[in-house]
Amino acid sequence: xxxxxxxxxxxxxxxxxxxxxxxxxxxxxxxxxxxxxxxxxxxxxxxxxxxxxxxxxxxxxxxxxxxxxxxxxxxxxxxxxxxxxxxxxxxxxxxxxxxxxxxxxxxxxxxxxxxxxxxxxxxxxxxxxxxxxxxxxxxxxxxxxxxxxxxxxxxxxxxxxxxxxxxxxxxxxxxxxxxxxxxxxxxxxxxxxxxxxxxxxxxxxxxxxxxxxxxxxxxxxxxxxxxxxxxxxxxxxxxxxxxxxxxxxxxxxxxxxxxxxxxxxxxxxxxxxxxxxxxxxxxxxxxxxxxxxxxxxxxxxxxxxxxxxxxxxxxxxxxxxxxxxxxxxxxxxxxxxxxxxxxxxxxxxx
Ligand code: 5AD
Numbered sequence: 630x631x632x633x634x635x636x637x638x639x640x641x642x643x644x645x646x647x648x649x650x651x652x653x654x655x656x657x658x659x660x661x662x663x664x665x666x667x668x669x670x671x672x673x674x675x676x677x678x679x680x681x682x683x684x685x686x687x688x689x690x691x692x693x694x695x696x697x698x699x700x701x702x703x704x705x706x707x708x709x710x711x712x713x714x715x716x717x718x719x720x721x722x723x724x725x726x727x728x729x730x731x732x733x734x735x736x737x738x739x740x741x742x743x744x745x746x747x748x749x750x751x752x753x754x755x756x757x758x759x760x761x762x763x764x765x766x767x768x769x770x771x772x773x774x775x776x777x778x779x780x781x782x783x784x785x786x787x788x789x790x791x792x793x794x795x796x797x798x799x800x801x802x803x804x805x806x807x808x809x810x811x812x813x814x815x816x817x818x819x820x821x822x823x824x825x826x827x828x829x830x831x832x833x834x835x836x837x838x839x840x841x842x843x844x845x846x847x848x849x850x851x852x853x854x855x856x857x858x859x860x861x862x863x864x865x866x867x868x869x870x871x872x873x874x875x876x877x878x879x880x881x882x883x884x885x886x887x888x889x890x891x892x893x894x895x896x897x898x899x900x901x902x903x904x905x906x907x908x909x910x911x912x913x914x915x916x917x918x919x920x921x922x923x924x925x926x927x928x929x930x931x932x933x934x935x936x937x938x939x940x941x942x943x944x945x946x947x948x949x950x951x952x953x954x955x956x957x958x959x960x961x962x963x964x965x966x967x968x969x970x971x972x973x974x975x976x977x978x979x
Contacts, residue, residue, distance in 0.1 A: 631886060636833060640826035643872060645879045650919060653882035656889055657920045663960045665917060666892065666968030667951070668717045668750060669710040670925040672937040673698045673737075674730075677723025679754070679794060681777070682787045683818060685852035685938045686723050692854050696933045703737055706928050707745055713948060714964045717748045719773070719925055724754025731760045735767060742768030748967040750814075755802045758809075765809050772806045773814040773845055774799070778821070779828075779835040786823060787857070803839060812973055814843030814892075819880060820873040821849045822857060822865045833880070837887060842970045843923070844884050844891050847898030848873040850940035874902040878919050885920025890971035895921040901944040909950060910957035917960045923968065926951045 631639075639649065674697040680687040710718060718741060720734075734753070741747045750771035751764060761772070778784045781796040788794035806813045817832045836844060849867070851858050861867065868876065877899050884893060895916035903912030913924075926948040927934060934945070955962045 631883065636883060637826055637830055639879065640829050645875060649882050653885040653920045654918045656885050660890055660971050661922045664922065664963050665955050665960045666923045667715065667962055667964045668719045668923065668925045669715045670719045670721060670927045671706055672721050672929040674722040674725065675937050676725055678726060679724050680789060682856035683821065683849055685854060685940055687855060690854040693938060694936055696936055698933060702930060707741060710928055711745055716965055717967055719750035719752060721752040734764060738764050738767045738769050755798055758805050761806060762809055765811060770812060771814065772811040773843065774803055775816045775845060776800060776803065776835060777817055779817060779832040783828060787821065812842035814845055815839055815841045816845040818849045819846055819877045820868045822860055822867050833883065836884065842891050842972050845894045845896055846877060846880055847896035848877050848902050850898055850901060852940040870902050871906055878915050881916060881919040881921050890975065892923045892970040893921045894923040894925065897944055897946050898940065901942065904944060909954040913954050914958040917958060924951050
């Protein structure tokens, strides 16, 4: 177990002690061997009502063409991933509150469950309780909603303070999701401007408090058409790319040791930064050894995929690359199982 002081001193230095990685790998191997769960990620729309200061699909970005995938396209993607033997799909979009959107969501969850029997993860922002409940009753079982920043004071450094950007509502939604019965995934951005070890420690504490079934953290990567980019232009400093990459790896190891059983994703942002310095299989090897056990190849059609521009030069996550990369990293891709986290089994089969 890691004490507060141990965690803080780990966060204050750039080195990753060998014994931290060894310990994390031991825990990882004990609970999940060398397995890596694959989820097919489909980004159904880049329309978003929010205006987060770090995010490229913020509603104020008028340079971005917006898309919304139709049912026919989605059916083709479902067929494709089914043929590749995927059993787990993740549906993501910007935050859209509209009746039409909700009806479409209900339709696609029904289709994914009744026709394909996929295990469904949703990542659609802070939707009202009623629709979250409806989607659960139609068969969705997992929900990803990063809290992004752990304390209200810091949350409003990167978000407006209004009805649409409420720290309180974000945290409340996480508890609502749990209450409905979803496996909940959450996490935060690593290496934002104004970040420091003490803040990061608070992010870790909130993860410990929420005890999520899934953890998704990713390094912050600047995007041109965002408020934060202007700050960087004015000279506000952030950690360099390599340091942000290794800080993220270190955090994965810390979470594997602290929480042991949740699924932890090797995020696209992590892979985007890592592959600037190392070949993909090395990046995956770092992430999986530190404790990550989930990866999400993207199946959004290529034209739309380019428009899901959360940040610059997003890694073009493809199934074949991730599959080969995982094997080359000496880990085992798993597609034909739902890949529930151990925490889920512990909760349900006591
Ligand atoms: N860099 C890295 N990750 C980002 N996200 C949004 N903008 C950025 C960025 N500039 C992440 C957020 C969100 C997820 C979908 O993408 O954490 O939850």
